[in-house]
Amino acid sequence: MNKFIKGMLALGLSATALVGCSSGTAEDGAEGTASGTITVVSREDGSGTRGAFTELLGIDDGEKDNTTSSAQITNSTSVMMTTVEGNDYAIGYISLGSLNDTVKAVKVDGVEATQENIENGEYSVSRPFLICTTGEVSELGQDFMNFIMSDEGQAVVAEEGYIPMETTGTFESNGATGDLTVGGSSSVTPVMEKLAEAYKEINADANISVQQSDSTSGAENAISGVYDIGMCSRELTEDEEAAGLTPTTIAIDGIAVIVNNNNSVDDLTSDQIKGIYTGEITDWADVAE
Known part of the structure; x- marks a missing residue:
């Protein structure tokens, strides 16, 4: 009886080991080659990052966004990153300025995603960060906008890993005080928070509230007056x-x-990324070298 029990236990352990192998991580494949069903992770409707990504990669054909219905939807850059970090088979997309070592950025068409490659035009998946206003801007709103486009403001942009614009020169504050609400894109939010902090050091009597939502909300709330300044990516x-x-x-x-x-x-090639996000490519083995 003891031998029988030992034999059954051995079979059980062997079966457990086989199950473990079949549900292993992407690095468990032959010679480290990725294989397994791809988990597509995308952003919510209204996200400027999603809008730019789907347009640039041809996922949106001009009539509709053809992102696969099986995609997991996340509502911010941070949630996108933690989702991909926690799933060996996931693929997603984020603002380059938010990239850290918790996830890996793949090359697109053989080109690494770097600030230099965006500036020289070799990396094509890029988009603008906008602030948007309507009607007459308050003195404080104009002062903050002037700071953003100044030497000092664009230095903050560059320090945060984004490509700065041509500056308007050294900043000179008009001394405006009061409250200002800036809101919208979760991709623009991190650099906007840094800009607000830097501006506050110059104009301590200004109170700037940066509220995170998405690009569409940023535009709509700027139109309605909920935000003094909207943010769109x-x-x-x-x-x-x-x-x-x-x-x-x-x-x-x-x-x-x-x-x-x-x-x-x-x-990954642009066509492979498009194929993954439209649901035509569903297994990592189909794009692995």
């Missing part, structure tokens, strides 16, 4: 411009295509 739509919004580009940002650090895939 995409170009404005015709309807938004017709409603009286005026955009100002404050930086250029790349969109990094990210995978889990355990994924051996380092390079």
Whole structure:
């Protein structure tokens, strides 16, 4: 009886080991090659990052966004990153300026996602960061906007890993005080918070509230007056411009295509990314080298 029990236990352990192998991480494949069903992670409707990403990669054909219905939807850059970090088979996309070592950015068409490659035009997946206003801007709003486009403001943009715009020169504050609400894109939020902190050091009597939502909300709330200044990580739509919004580009940002650090895939073509996000490519083995 003891021998029988021992034999059954041995079989059980062997079966457990086999199950473990079949549900292992991407790095468990042959010679480290990724394989397994791809988990597509995307942003919510209204996200400027999603809008720019789907347009630049041809996922949006001009009539509709063809992102696969099986995609997991996240509502911010941080949630996108933690989702991909926690899933060996996931793929997502984020603002390049938010990239850290918790995930891996793949090359797109053989080009690494870097500030230099965006500036020289070799990395094509990039978009503008905008602030948008309507009607007459308050003295404080204008002063803060002047700071953003000044030498000092654009230095903050560059320090945060984004491509700065041509500056208007050294900043001279008009001394305006009061409250200012800036809101919208979660991609623009991190650099806007840094800009607000830097401006506060110059104008301590200004109170700037930076509120995170998405690009569409940023535009809509700027139109309605809920936000004094809206933030968008995409170009404005015709309807938004017709409603009286005026955009100002404050930086250029790349969109990094990210995978889990355990994924051996380092390079994807634009067509492969499109295929993954439209549901035509569903297994990492189909894009692994």
